[in-house]
Amino acid sequence: MGYTHTATSYSSSSTPSSGSVGLRSIEGSIQHVDLNLLRNHSDLFDTMFTLPSPGDHRQVNSNHRTTVIDVFEKDKTLKSTLGLLTGASIHWSSIEEVYPILELVDKWDCHHLMRRIRDHLSTSRIPREQSLRFFALAKYLGWTEEARTTSKYTLSVDFQAPEHAAILAQIPTKDAQALIDLRRRRSSAFRKLLDSPTRFTGGNSSLYFCDTCCVAHPQDNLWLNFKKALSAELARMPCGAKIVALTEGAGSWRESDACWAARCPTLGCEAMRFDRRATLLQIRHCVEQLPCFIE
Numbered sequence: 001m002g003y004t005h006t007a008t009s010y011s012s013s014s015t016p017s018s019g020s021v022g023l024r025s026i027e028g029s030i031q032h033v034d035l036n037l038l039r040n041h042s043d044l045f046d047t048m049f050t051l052p053s054p055g056d057h058r059q060v061n062s063n064h065r066t067t068v069i070d071v072f073e074k075d076k077t078l079k080s081t082l083g084l085l086t087g088a089s090i091h092w093s094s095i096e097e098v099y100p101i102l103e104l105v106d107k108w109d110c111h112h113l114m115r116r117i118r119d120h121l122s123t124s125r126i127p128r129e130q131s132l133r134f135f136a137l138a139k140y141l142g143w144t145e146e147a148r149t150t151s152k153y154t155l156s157v158d159f160q161a162p163e164h165a166a167i168l169a170q171i172p173t174k175d176a177q178a179l180i181d182l183r184r185r186r187s188s189a190f191r192k193l194l195d196s197p198t199r200f201t202g203g204n205s206s207l208y209f210c211d212t213c214c215v216a217h218p219q220d221n222l223w224l225n226f227k228k229a230l231s232a233e234l235a236r237m238p239c240g241a242k243i244v245a246l247t248e249g250a251g252s253w254r255e256s257d258a259c260w261a262a263r264c265p266t267l268g269c270e271a272m273r274f275d276r277r278a279t280l281l282q283i284r285h286c287v288e289q290l291p292c293f294i295e
Contacts (some may be wrong), residue, residue, distance in 0.1 A: 021045075022068035023082075025075045030068060031082055041085050043109035053241045077104055081180055084113055095133045095152040100127075102141070122146050128153050132167045138177045147175075154179055155186075155239035178294040183238040186290045190234050193286040196229045200282060203227075203259075210264040212271035222259050222273070229255040230283065240287045247284040 131153035138147035203223025262273035
């Protein structure tokens with residue numbers, strides 16, 4: 001993570017100036033910051049320098065008569081946060097870089113900076129690339145809309161994988177259950193759509209009727225097996241990416257190939273049992289109609 005200052009930004013420094021306050025990290029280094037800057041951006045510091053606080057951690061530097069406050073933060077976190085307060089650009093590639101800064105911004109009650117970070121994260125790649133972690137963070141901070149939007153991206157996450165199961169276990173039960181319920185709702189809705197006799201007449205009716213020879217035949221298990229394979233794949237990967245790929249002609253499944261190869265059993269007819277293009281299009285429509293967000 002890095003930050004850059006514009007030409008008009010006020011930069012914190014290691015040397016005091018008139019009207020500045022020193023913030024001391026746990027490593028002992030002191031960052032001198034304009035007092036008005038802190039008060040304008042932080043409700044905590046505004047209150048601290050408005051009301052008498054005999055129990056705080058302020059000291060006076062005898063050499064420069066500068067107030068020094070122990071903030072109990074690491075150098076990197078303190079410098080990065082102060083940089084953001086003065087308008088530095090945000091360059092985060094992972095959510096792990098954000099955690100300590102968000103904690104400090106929340107502790108200092110920097111509402112404007114929190115809003116800026118929230119807007120940046122919401123439009124970055126992080127919700128897509130680290131969806132489960134971002135969902136947990138959004139829920140913790142009360143970012144309701146961001147959590148709801150990110151729930152869609154969690155559909156691509158394998159909850160059984162150890163690295164993801166560990167994160168899921170740390171999310172409050174109610175919130176984790178909402179993600180699990182979304183997957184269950186998708187699976188249930190998908191099965192109902194696949195069982196529709198109006199969407200898939202050739203496979204879901206009690207008899208197979210051939211439009212070419214006008215003869216009805218008992219159903220076999222070809223469509224049933226294909227439906228089971230589709231339902232199992234959605235349960236394995238709730239986003240439905242592999243199913244969508246199949247409808248777009250990428251790859252083939254044993255169960256689908258059996259349907260496309262099936263012919264009418266009437267002697268001399270041998271018409272195709274399933275319209276491949278129409279069937280795949282209907283399957284794609286089924287996936288597109290599934291719920292994508294937590295309730």
